Amino acid sequence: MAFWQNLKDSITGSQVWKSMFRHDYKDTRRNRALQILNNVFLHLHPVSVARHATKIRFTWCMGGITFLMFLICTVTGVLLMFYYRPTPEYAYTDITHLAFDVSFGPLLRNMHRWAAHGMVIAIWLHMLRVFMTGSYKKPREFNWGVGVVLLVLTLFLSFTGYLLPWDQLAYWAVTVGTTMAKSHPGIGAEGPLTPEFVTQANDIRFVLLGGTTVGEVALLRFYVLHCIFVPLIASILMAVHFWRVRKDGGISGPM
Amino acid sequence: MGRRKFFKAFGWIGTLAGMAGSSLFLLVKFLFPRALYEPATEFKAGPPSNYPPDPGGRIRVYENYKTTERVWIVHGDDPTTGKHGIYAFYAQCTHLGCTPRWLENEGKFKCPCHGSGFYPYGVNFEGPAPRPLEKLAIQMLEGQVVIDKAQRYREEKGQWSDARSIIETPRPVA
Numbered sequence: 001m002a003f004w005q006n007l008k009d010s011i012t013g014s015q016v017w018k019s020m021f022r023h024d025y026k027d028t029r030r031n032r033a034l035q036i037l038n039n040v041f042l043h044l045h046p047v048s049v050a051r052h053a054t055k056i057r058f059t060w061c062m063g064g065i066t067f068l069m070f071l072i073c074t075v076t077g078v079l080l081m082f083y084y085r086p087t088p089e090y091a092y093t094d095i096t097h098l099a100f101d102v103s104f105g106p107l108l109r110n111m112h113r114w115a116a117h118g119m120v121i122a123i124w125l126h127m128l129r130v131f132m133t134g135s136y137k138k139p140r141e142f143n144w145g146v147g148v149v150l151l152v153l154t155l156f157l158s159f160t161g162y163l164l165p166w167d168q169l170a171y172w173a174v175t176v177g178t179t180m181a182k183s184h185p186g187i188g189a190e191g192p193l194t195p196e197f198v199t200q201a202n203d204i205r206f207v208l209l210g211g212t213t214v215g216e217v218a219l220l221r222f223y224v225l226h227c228i229f230v231p232l233i234a235s236i237l238m239a240v241h242f243w244r245v246r247k248d249g250g251i252s253g254p255m
Numbered sequence: 256m257g258r259r260k261f262f263k264a265f266g267w268i269g270t271l272a273g274m275a276g277s278s279l280f281l282l283v284k285f286l287f288p289r290a291l292y293e294p295a296t297e298f299k300a301g302p303p304s305n306y307p308p309d310p311g312g313r314i315r316v317y318e319n320y321k322t323t324e325r326v327w328i329v330h331g332d333d334p335t336t337g338k339h340g341i342y343a344f345y346a347q348c349t350h351l352g353c354t355p356r357w358l359e360n361e362g363k364f365k366c367p368c369h370g371s372g373f374y375p376y377g378v379n380f381e382g383p384a385p386r387p388l389e390k391l392a393i394q395m396l397e398g399q400v401v402i403d404k405a406q407r408y409r410e411e412k413g414q415w416s417d418a419r420s421i422i423e424t425p426r427p428v429a
Contacts (some may be wrong), residue, residue, distance in 0.1 A: 178352075212291070212293065217292075
């Protein structure tokens with residue numbers, strides 16, 4: 001036993017260890033607070049949480065599960081990007097390559113897919129819980145607004161990811177989805193209140209697709225939106241969302 | 256507000272608004288492609304003898320150019336205008352943009368996505384499609400049928416009566 005104790009002491013007592021972890025594991029109030037405060041990942045989190053807020057029956061942990069799903073999608077998505085080229089020539093064959101030939105390809109692809117479905121489900125349940133517990137009320141109105149934007153971004157992530165396999169299902173689903181954008185009032189070519197100069201060659205669908213049909217430009221745009229643009233915006237808003245939970249008085253109490 | 260304070264505020268706000276505005280203008284302008292590498296919209300569809308009328312007077316639908324050009328060429332009556340001739344439809348459902356199928360036995364176009372149905376002369380009669388199929392500009396050029404997909408004619412806008420939407424042919428005598 002003395003050997004293991006010595007080993008542990010020599011590791012945790014080393015300069016390398018101490019430079020990374022500025023506090024020890026003493027179970028004191030002050031030390032528990034420092035563990036949260038001195039960690040870049042945890043410092044968005046409140047230093048202490050009200051006892052009621054840890055009740056799973058109150059929060060369902062749906063916000064946390066949504067975030068977990070986002071993390072799974074991020075990790076698996078980055079790995080999938082190693083094998084995927086967003087051009088009509090390669091997109092579909094790269095997906096079949098991933099699905100049949102790459103080691104653990106099907107596992108990663110299915111994790112990405114099911115985590116994405118799970119994220120959409122969890123985010124709705126999170127919204128339902130927040131609504132049912134009245135947690136959107138003053139002083140949390142702003143955070144409700146941030147959450148609504150995050151919901152829309154999540155749905156948009158699902159929609160942009162849908163095109164990437166570049167098969168019949170993807171192609172027609174996105175054809176249908178972007179044709180709906182044509183009917184947007186004011187900025188869709190066939191929507192109400194749309195001025196004469198807005199045509200199918202410069203309306204909102206045109207910007208989204210980078211053309212008038214779902215083609216190679218659209219595939220590249222959806223890829224960039226899916227992998228970089230939307231996750232980046234969503235990450236920033238998530239940081240704000242979590243920060244505001246704490247700043248608005250922590251998780252709301254039972255009514 | 257004094258003169259100094261005014262010019263200071265004016266300078267800051269003007270500079271920052273100018274920078275933000277020009278960046279925004281750049282972003283918006285950047286996202287609109289100026290050149291499109293999309294296929295040509297005009298194509299030659301061979302001589303009109305490739306599309307003979309039905310001896311029994313029914314409307315005939317030709318799918319020769321459906322897979323390559325997404326176009327149906329139709330020969331027969333057009334009850335909406337009372338004309339008879341060769342006209343072309345863009346094979347795109349007017350609901351949400353899928354490609355309908357021509358069902359020869361049932362004599363109708365049927366969209367697989369949400370079930371819209373169209374008569375052979377293009378008018379919608381079932382499902383969610385809100386308007387008839389779009390006709391394309393069609394003309395004879397050096398003995399060939401030439402179709403331009405960029406020029407569309409819509410029934411609900413009264414454009415099907417346009418002479419460029421049909422190559423008129425004599426009605427077969429029964």
